[in-house]
Each structure stands twice: as C-alpha cells, then as structure tokens.
Amino acid sequence: MSDSFFYCNSGFFYVKMYMAIQIERQEHRMKGKGIHSRSIFVQLVVFSLLASLVPILIISIFLFYKLDSTAQEETKDYHEQITSQYMKNIEEKLQQYRNSLEVIANNTVILKTLTDETMNPYDRGEVVSQEVDNSLLLEMQSEVRNCMVYSRVQNCKVYGSRASMMQQASREVWYLQDRAMEDDWFSYFALNDSEPILSLVKDIEELDTEHLSRSQLGIIKLDVAMKRLFVPAVTEKDESATYDVIVYKNEGKDAKILYQTVKNNGSEILKKYWEDTVTEKDGGNSSGQISTYTVDGQTLEDYGVNLLFLFDNRDSWQKRVEIIEAILPLLLLLSVTVTGLIYWYSKDFSSRVELLVKKFRRAETGDLSVSEEIGGDDEIAVLDKQFNRMLGKLDQLIKTNYVQKLENKEAQLKNLQLQINPHFLYNTLETISSIAAVKQVFIVCDICGKLGEIFRYSLGKDxxxxxxxxxxxxxxxxxxxxxxxxxxxxxxxxxxxxxxxxxxxxxxxxxxxxxxxxxxxxxxxxxxxxxxxxxxxxxxxxxxxxxxxxxxxxxxxxxxxxxxxxxxxxxxxxxxxxxxxxxxxxxxxxxxxxxxxxxxxxxxxxxxxxxxxxxxxxxxxxxx
Known part of the structure; x- marks a missing residue:
C-alpha cells in the first residue's frame, strides 16, 4: 500500500525526469515520416540556418528597418501592457463580485431568515438587506448599481431594500428582456435603454444533510454599471485616456454595442472589425488595423462580453509609411520569406509543445484523463504517449486505493457497530452449557460450544x-x-x-x-x-x-x-x-x-x- 501511495505522490516528478531521458534516447532514432521523425536538435539546426541566411542577405537594410521595428515593438508592448492590465483589473473586479455573491449565497443568516416562518415579511427583508449590505460594502463599490435577493420560498414572503420575491422579479425589465440566468450572467439596458447593465446571478441553495439534497431558496442578482466598470483609466501624464474601448455582446453581424468611448463611428469600426480583421482561429481575440487605429480584441468568456481596444496611431503611422515606401521592395521580400518560415515552423512546433504543457498542468490539478494525442514520431510524440500511459496507470491506481479505503472504512464501522463485550457472551454461553449439562440436555452443551467457537472466529481477535x-x-x-x-x-x-x-x-x-x-x-x-x-x-x-x-x-x-x-x-x-x-x-x-x-x-x-x-x-x- 505504501509503495502505491509513493508512486502516486512522485509520479509528476517522474514525468519531468522521464522527458529528459526520452529525448536523449530518441535522438538517434529516425523514421522517414516527415520532419517530426527527426530529432529536435536537427529540427532546430535546419530552422536556424533557414532563418539566418535570409537576414544575412539583406543585412544592409537591417539598420534602416531596426529603427522602425523597435518603435513598433515598443508600441505593441505598450498596447499589450495596457490591454493586459485593463483586462486583469476587470476580471479581478468581476471575480470579487462573484466571490461576494458566493458569500451571500452561503450566508447562514440569510438562509435561516428566508425560511424563518416566525418573522414578518418586512423584518425578514430588513435582515436580508442588512446582510447583503454588510457582505458587499456597497458604499465602497462604485461600479455596483444594485444588489437584490429574490426568494422562491412562497410561505415566507420577504420585502426589503435588498430583498423581494421572484414574482416581483418576473415583472421587472431585466427579467422580461434578454436574460440568461442559466449562465449565471446576463446584460440588459435600464432607464429607457440608456444605461447598460451587467448582471451576475447566483442561486441560493439550502443543503439538507439528512437527505443529501439541495433545495432552491431563490437567487441573488448583482447589477454592475458598465459605464463605471469599463471606463478606461487615465494616467498621471495624460489628461484623458490614450485609448478607446468598445464593449459589445454577440459576434459578427449580430454584434451589439453595450458601451463605448468612441465619439462618432464606433458602430462602423466594430462592423469593419468583424468583416475585415477577425480571423477564424482567434475570433473575438483578433488584432489588426482599422483605418488609423490599432485594434485588439479581448473576450470575457465567463460573462458573454467582448471588448475592442482602439489605439490611434495617426502620427506614428505617417512616419512608418515613409520608411516603408523607401524600402518597400526588399521589405516585402523579407516579410514574405521570414514570416512564412517563422509562422509555419513556430506554429507547428509550439502548438505541439503547448499541448503537452497543458497536459502537464492539467495533471498537476488532479485531472488524470487522457485527452488529444500529439501526432508525429519525434521525442515529443514519444513522451506524450509515455505520459498518457502513466496517467492511465496513475488514475487506475488512485481509484483502486480510493475504493479500497472506502470499503475498509465501511467494514470498520460495521465491525464497531457489532462489537459487544466478548467476555459477557462467553460467560453467558458457559452458563447455558452448565445448566444444560445439569439437566442432561447435552445437545444444548454442544450447540453452546459450537456457537462460542463461531463467535470467537467471527470477532477475528486471534x-x-x-x-x-x-x-x-x-x-x-x-x-x-x-x-x-x-x-x-x-x-x-x-x-x-x-x-x-x-x-x-x-x-x-x-x-x-x-x-x-x-x-x-x-x-x-x-x-x-x-x-x-x-x-x-x-x-x-x-x-x-x-x-x-x-x-x-x-x-x-x-x-x-x-x-x-x-x-x-x-x-x-x-x-x-x-x-x-x-x-x-x-x-x-x-x-x-x-x-x-x-x-x-x-x-x-x-x-x-x-x-x-x-x-x-x-x-x-x-x-x-
């Protein structure tokens, strides 16, 4: 048993060591089935030669290109940094709100109050509203527009500033419009379609530990004002934000703007983005150029909302055009050759490595299921096959140990339930046997003797x-x-x-x-x-x-x-x-x-x- 647990605990360390060993062992194995039948060393050498020869041939242009390339990279990094920080802030805020909903949904005071038949509806609503305010600290959350608890408990009505019944919710604007509570979120417009709202929804459930069941007590809905949540941040150096953002839902022709900082042509830009920029691979996360804007799409998948960042590059674009026009013929040749090679090789190679890394990370979380296999015959493919086999063995071993522990626990419990004082039973049987012997009922003596042996064997003490x-x-x-x-x-x-x-x-x-x-x-x-x-x-x-x-x-x-x-x-x-x-x-x-x-x-x-x-x-x- 101890060997089995040691195997489980050290399995992932074994994977890393096994990778290095397998790569070394497979360096000299070659099968004529494409580039991935060669070793990683050969692949890297071939790629380096191809990627180096072309730049050497056009080294005279490199000095001119370097200046523009550096400017573009810095601009791109700046854009990525802004986009990343913006998305991180939004996701952290929304996650905080989700955590708050989780706290409220599990609040024992709210659960007890919603089912307390001794309270009147308004006292019940006051208690629930107070708990919601305490959990959210609404005065400190500028993006929060409202937070309501809607009860499904018909025999315990509740009315308050933060509490109401589901019947009341069914008559409100958000309930009748574009709602999607099955996804725990939805968006809608309030105040005559002038204010976009993102609503987060969480079921309030009561756990019945006696019958191991859950009962729906209601829902909690948190409204977040998009105008406050998605407003771009202003840096200390700038009086206004250096970029614009368009928040929309749906995709393609069905894209609908929920909030934007673009003053005039936001709808036209969004339309061009989906017609000309979006790729089938990246979808709403595509990046590109629309007019003088550099656009970068991001997706909040958990909330059904897409964001389009617009960076106005009119000044830098003009300078870049002048440089490109000067070295356009050679630049086109360089771009086609280098981009083609880098894209083809890097995409193929990195995707296979990325898939293997994802398997490692998923296995670290405890998910030992075998997913898509990596094709080819090189070291990465061999390592993936070995890793999949090891995952299968680990999963089987863990399940076997788990079932065995459950069976042992059940047997121990039943054994404890059946335990009685063995000396008392032995003495009782001895007394019965003695009385039977006095009465000359020897068959009873025999039965008592056999029963004592059966009892001793059943207890298993010896x-x-x-x-x-x-x-x-x-x-x-x-x-x-x-x-x-x-x-x-x-x-x-x-x-x-x-x-x-x-x-x-x-x-x-x-x-x-x-x-x-x-x-x-x-x-x-x-x-x-x-x-x-x-x-x-x-x-x-x-x-x-x-x-x-x-x-x-x-x-x-x-x-x-x-x-x-x-x-x-x-x-x-x-x-x-x-x-x-x-x-x-x-x-x-x-x-x-x-x-x-x-x-x-x-x-x-x-x-x-x-x-x-x-x-x-x-x-x-x-x-x-």
Missing part, C-alpha cells in the same frame, strides 16, 4: 486477514452443526477437500455468507432432504472452492441479475445477496479483478457457487 483453509472449513463445520440441528435432519453436508488445507491460505470469513445463502434460498423451502457439498481443489495455479446444493435453483435472468449486482463496485444498501457481493468485492480488492465468484444455477436442480482465488501458501502470507 486471526489475521488470511487464514488457513483448514480453519475456514472448521468454522463452516461448526456453523453447519447448528444448521443441521435446526433443520431436523433435512440437511446433509459433504466435504471434499482435495488440497493441503493446513498450508493454503484464503481471506477469512468468505465461505459462511455463501453457505448461508445456499441454505436460505436453495434448501430452506425443500420438504425432502437437501444436500450441500463443499469441495476445494487446485487447477492451473488457482484455488477453487465450490459450494453446490440440489435445491430450488434459479432462472437465468435471476442469475444474470445477481452477477451484475455482486460485480458492482458502488455499495448498494437494502438489497439481497449483499453478503455475496461483499465477499466478491473483498476478493477482487485483495487478489485482483481476475478473481472472484462464479455463479451457475438450473431451476429445480440446484445452484453452484465457485470461488476463484490465487494459491497462497504459508510462506507467501506475509508478502501478500
């Missing part, structure tokens, strides 16, 4: 998880002694043990549930004498224990149903044959999935239960 087959058979003989007396001669038992029962070990307490099932369901209703045969033999390095009766038997449909049930890993309470299922699951967890119980039955002829186990001899017990 036994381990694995016991010799001889001890398990002795326990069954004690059990059958009592059953034979109980059935008054209508039950015969035969034993055919063709193995070294003293030195062959099996899991303890696996035969009685099956024998008990055979008596109860197979032989219990017979009016004639029923026969039960218990046999054990070895075959092909396996131990077979067979319990066979000549009782009522079962229909094939019933046999198939029992087989499905006992092979179900998830525990099912309240069904028959639970003892057989537990035995089967114990065997599979302890010995492997290839072992377990085989069921055969014929109506009115009897049933046969065969237990398959690995052969564990005395010297192998401790290792197992």
């Amino acid at each position: 036994y381990g998880e694995l016991v010799p087959l001889e001890q398990e058979i002795a326990h069954i003989k004690n059990y059958m002694f009592i059953q034979e007396i109980r059935h008054g001669g209508r039950l015969q038992v035969f034993y055919n043990i063709d193995v070294d029962a003293m030195h062959v070990y099996i899991p303890r307490f696996i035969l009685q549930p099956i024998v008990e099932n055979a008596i109860s369901h197979g032989l219990g209703n017979l009016t004639s004498v029923g026969t039960l045969e218990i046999s054990a033999f070895e075959k092909k390095d396996r131990l077979y224990i067979r319990i066979e009766d000549d009782g009522e038997g079962m229909e094939p449909e019933k046999v198939a149903e029992i087989i499905r049930f006992i092979n179900t890993a998830k525990p099912v309470e309240g069904k028959k044959n639970i003892g057989i299922r537990n035995v089967n699951q114990r065997i599979k967890l302890a010995c492997g999935e290839e072992y377990g119980i085989i069921i055969e039955s014929t109506p009115y002829q009897g049933s046969r239960f065969t237990i398959q186990l690995p052969i564990i001899r005395e010297g192998e017990k401790n290792e197992t």
Whole structure:
C-alpha cells in the first residue's frame, strides 16, 4: 500500500525526469515520416540556418528597418501592457463580485431568515438587506448599481431594500428582456435603454444533510454599471485616456454595442472589425488595423462580453509609411520569406509543445484523463504517449486505493457497530452449557460450544486477514452443526477437500455468507432432504472452492441479475445477496479483478457457487 501511495505522490516528478531521458534516447532514432521523425536538435539546426541566411542577405537594410521595428515593438508592448492590465483589473473586479455573491449565497443568516416562518415579511427583508449590505460594502463599490435577493420560498414572503420575491422579479425589465440566468450572467439596458447593465446571478441553495439534497431558496442578482466598470483609466501624464474601448455582446453581424468611448463611428469600426480583421482561429481575440487605429480584441468568456481596444496611431503611422515606401521592395521580400518560415515552423512546433504543457498542468490539478494525442514520431510524440500511459496507470491506481479505503472504512464501522463485550457472551454461553449439562440436555452443551467457537472466529481477535483453509472449513463445520440441528435432519453436508488445507491460505470469513445463502434460498423451502457439498481443489495455479446444493435453483435472468449486482463496485444498501457481493468485492480488492465468484444455477436442480482465488501458501502470507 505504501509503495502505491509513493508512486502516486512522485509520479509528476517522474514525468519531468522521464522527458529528459526520452529525448536523449530518441535522438538517434529516425523514421522517414516527415520532419517530426527527426530529432529536435536537427529540427532546430535546419530552422536556424533557414532563418539566418535570409537576414544575412539583406543585412544592409537591417539598420534602416531596426529603427522602425523597435518603435513598433515598443508600441505593441505598450498596447499589450495596457490591454493586459485593463483586462486583469476587470476580471479581478468581476471575480470579487462573484466571490461576494458566493458569500451571500452561503450566508447562514440569510438562509435561516428566508425560511424563518416566525418573522414578518418586512423584518425578514430588513435582515436580508442588512446582510447583503454588510457582505458587499456597497458604499465602497462604485461600479455596483444594485444588489437584490429574490426568494422562491412562497410561505415566507420577504420585502426589503435588498430583498423581494421572484414574482416581483418576473415583472421587472431585466427579467422580461434578454436574460440568461442559466449562465449565471446576463446584460440588459435600464432607464429607457440608456444605461447598460451587467448582471451576475447566483442561486441560493439550502443543503439538507439528512437527505443529501439541495433545495432552491431563490437567487441573488448583482447589477454592475458598465459605464463605471469599463471606463478606461487615465494616467498621471495624460489628461484623458490614450485609448478607446468598445464593449459589445454577440459576434459578427449580430454584434451589439453595450458601451463605448468612441465619439462618432464606433458602430462602423466594430462592423469593419468583424468583416475585415477577425480571423477564424482567434475570433473575438483578433488584432489588426482599422483605418488609423490599432485594434485588439479581448473576450470575457465567463460573462458573454467582448471588448475592442482602439489605439490611434495617426502620427506614428505617417512616419512608418515613409520608411516603408523607401524600402518597400526588399521589405516585402523579407516579410514574405521570414514570416512564412517563422509562422509555419513556430506554429507547428509550439502548438505541439503547448499541448503537452497543458497536459502537464492539467495533471498537476488532479485531472488524470487522457485527452488529444500529439501526432508525429519525434521525442515529443514519444513522451506524450509515455505520459498518457502513466496517467492511465496513475488514475487506475488512485481509484483502486480510493475504493479500497472506502470499503475498509465501511467494514470498520460495521465491525464497531457489532462489537459487544466478548467476555459477557462467553460467560453467558458457559452458563447455558452448565445448566444444560445439569439437566442432561447435552445437545444444548454442544450447540453452546459450537456457537462460542463461531463467535470467537467471527470477532477475528486471534486471526489475521488470511487464514488457513483448514480453519475456514472448521468454522463452516461448526456453523453447519447448528444448521443441521435446526433443520431436523433435512440437511446433509459433504466435504471434499482435495488440497493441503493446513498450508493454503484464503481471506477469512468468505465461505459462511455463501453457505448461508445456499441454505436460505436453495434448501430452506425443500420438504425432502437437501444436500450441500463443499469441495476445494487446485487447477492451473488457482484455488477453487465450490459450494453446490440440489435445491430450488434459479432462472437465468435471476442469475444474470445477481452477477451484475455482486460485480458492482458502488455499495448498494437494502438489497439481497449483499453478503455475496461483499465477499466478491473483498476478493477482487485483495487478489485482483481476475478473481472472484462464479455463479451457475438450473431451476429445480440446484445452484453452484465457485470461488476463484490465487494459491497462497504459508510462506507467501506475509508478502501478500
């Protein structure tokens, strides 16, 4: 068990080490199936040569190009920095609001108040409103326009500045218009379509721990004013923002502006952006040039809102045009050649590496599912295949350990529930036996003796998880002694043990549930004498224990149903044959999935239960 957990904990470190080893081993393996059949070293050398020769041929132009290129890069970095910081601020604010909604939805005071039938609606609304104000600190949130709790609890009306009923919400503008509460957000216009609002919605649910269920108490809706949320920031050096922003929803021809800082032609720019700039790959995240504007699209996917940043580059554009016109012929040649090579190779190579990195990161979060495989025959593809195999093994091992821990916890709980003072029971049985001896009812003495041995074996105080087959058979003989007396001669038992029962070990307490099932369901209703045969033999390095009766038997449909049930890993309470299922699951967890119980039955002829186990001899017990 400890080795298994060590394997799980050190698996990801093994991945990193394994990557380096595999790359070194595969450097000299080559198959004629495209560029990715070569080593990474060869690929990089070829690419470097191709990318270097072209710039060398046009080195005389580099000095002129460098100045303009540097200016463009600085401008691009500046734009990216502004865009990144802007998006980061927006996402942080919206995440803060989502966290606030989560706090409110889980606020115990609100949950209790919404279902408290002793309060009147207005007191209830005042308490809920106060809790909402305290959680949000609305006086410090300039972007927040409103926050309301709408209750679905019909028998507990609530009315307040921050609380109302869902019936009231259904008559409001936002509820009747473009709502999408199933996505936890929606946008709409308030005040006669003059004020755009972004609403965040969170369900308020009450958890019933007794029945393990959730009940919907209502929703909480937080309105954020887009004019305040999306307004561009002003730097200390500038009197106004150095860029404009257009906030819109939907895409393509259906794009609708929600908020903009462009004074005149925002709609026209957005239309051109989707017609001329947007690519199929990047969609709303495309960047490009529209007129004198550098545009950069960003998407807030979690809120269904797109943003278009506009940077006016009229002055720098004029200078750039003059430079380009001077070196246009050579610049075009350089651009086509270098851009083509860099784009083709970098896209292909980086996408494969990026996919592998994403798998590593997803595995670090605990997601061990195998996703898209990386094509090719180079080191990256080989590493991806090995990584996928390791993920599969890790996932199987973790699931097996998890199920086994659950089964052990359940068994420990049941064992605690069944524990009583053994000395009290032994003394009681001894007292009964003594009284029976005095009365010369010796059969009762025998029953008490057998019952004491059964009880001692069941508690397992002096036994381990694995016991010799001889001890398990002795326990069954004690059990059958009592059953034979109980059935008054209508039950015969035969034993055919063709193995070294003293030195062959099996899991303890696996035969009685099956024998008990055979008596109860197979032989219990017979009016004639029923026969039960218990046999054990070895075959092909396996131990077979067979319990066979000549009782009522079962229909094939019933046999198939029992087989499905006992092979179900998830525990099912309240069904028959639970003892057989537990035995089967114990065997599979302890010995492997290839072992377990085989069921055969014929109506009115009897049933046969065969237990398959690995052969564990005395010297192998401790290792197992």
